[in-house]
Amino acid sequence: MTIKQGPSQETERALYQRMVARAEPSPPRLRNAVMAFVSGGLVCVLGEGLTDFWEAVLGISHKDAANPTVATLIFLSSLLTGLGLFDKLARHAGAGLAVPVTGFANAMTASALEFKREGLVFGVGGRMFQLAGAVIVFGVVTAFAVSIVAGLLRLGR
């Protein structure tokens, strides 16, 4: 049996990859973009509303009200995830739900929920950060790097 090697097979492979890339159906870009814009905007509007709400109810400053706002959004996202509704919404909203803190909460809740079959320790505890961990890691590393640079610049002054 001859093993096909050499230029003819390489060219066929390259041709195939190009054929696939050309033929790949693309997502409905315009619709996705509009949906992401609108839903992301609405989530932020909800956030703004919640900030005003907590400011009034708790009698704290607008800045301090950011914390209970974030917590509320996270609570709502976790609840919707648990009810099996978040992924149905996200299918249409795309980045509009993934980019706000709602996406972070969904990633953590979905992982914890999915792996509960493996128990509280291995599953819920061990796998909770599977999807969201990268965000925390890169956020912390960036913050460390930025503050070290800032610190050194200040020392140099």
Added chain:
Amino acid sequence: MARKRIGPQTVKLEQPPVIIGAAAVAGPLEAQGPLGQEYDRTYPDLTLGQSSFEKAERQMMIDACNLALQKAGITGKPPAVDYFLAGDLLNQIISASFSGLEVGVPMYGLYGACSTFCESLAIGAQLIDGGYADRVLCAASSHNAAAERQYRYPTEYGNQRKPYAQYTVTGAGAVVLAAIGEGPRITYCTTGRVVDFGIADPFNQGAAMAPAAVDTIEAHLRETGRRVEDYDLIVTGDLARFGRDMARQLAAQRNLILGGNYNDCGAMIYDHTRQDVHSGGSGCASSAIVTCGHLLKEMARGKLRRILVVATGALLSPTTFQQGENIPAIAHAVALEA
């Protein structure tokens, strides 16, 4: 060359083994698809009343096996079969192994990703024709939620799927092969080679597997001396709609015309106009439930006399993807004749 070998990849079965019983079970989405009435049993939800998706998949494989054995007229526990050949998509093929525990006969666990069903038929047929077995039970299964939580994302995670992505079929198919009996026969087996055409996107498995399918179909036709027209139907396992198009185009580039008698199980299982499955079905169950549920029944009805089932598998893991590797694929073909 060995006596029953007719080419580098193909063997001719001297005394073609018979399919004396077969059964397909499927999940709710599949039941709502175009072939929904063809399956022997369908389930209203993905859990089957079990406490995990993995246990549900196991139950489906056991159900399929029991139904197939029943139809073959084999009662008794353990059943009077010489081997149980089975595989699935889960790590360490736990569905197959735990089903094997239940079946209770000597077993070989198999992994060919989504090509496992034809792999099991081919090996089972050769065990019988080789004089090593009188009867073999072959099975394959997959489960959408169990596959997603292992290979991709948790089921409640809100991500948008690409339009060429495929949907893992929830179901199981089982076949009882015998040296003697009545039913369609397996006449040829063409074993696939691992093929890598440089596709690395795990969400585009159809494109990754299409070259393997074409490679195996070509080898089969060349080595048996048959033509595409000699088959009433050539069906691939789970290329789905996009992969099916890629296979057609790639084959055409090699002067192999896959025309009206070519289809794909993954494209047949769902109605993409009303079911949100993007390109179509994937998974071991794709080829298994279409063959056991629909194609064998069509053969019994006299509508199909000679078919070539080419199950396709994408041989990647989450690890290889994360390490930046391409997706190698394989396709195994069995010829079934009434």
Added chain:
Amino acid sequence: MMYLKAFLVGGFICLVAQVILDNTKLSPGHVLSGFTVAGGILGGLGLYDKLVEFAGAGASVPISSFGNSLVKGALQELEAHGLVGALTGMFEMTSAGIAAAIIFAFLTAVTFNPKS
């Protein structure tokens, strides 16, 4: 007025992410990590806070604000306590978010079951 600005800025940030997701093979994890890093860098330059002042929740709700808060916390402690502040301050402003996410994820996992 703030509501409109929140809508437009927040929507725009999500739009950029969606365009990246639809036109590249990057995963959501990549894009969100990138946005977090961007928020952190802009925060270090003092620019992100200006965006928050301008657009309110439109800037503070997207994940980029998480990067900004981490940096702000670290810088605050750096001012007060020197270089060690780069370590001690980070989670001060993000504690509510992280704690809430963990707690609600846990409670949800205990209460519900995954469907499909």
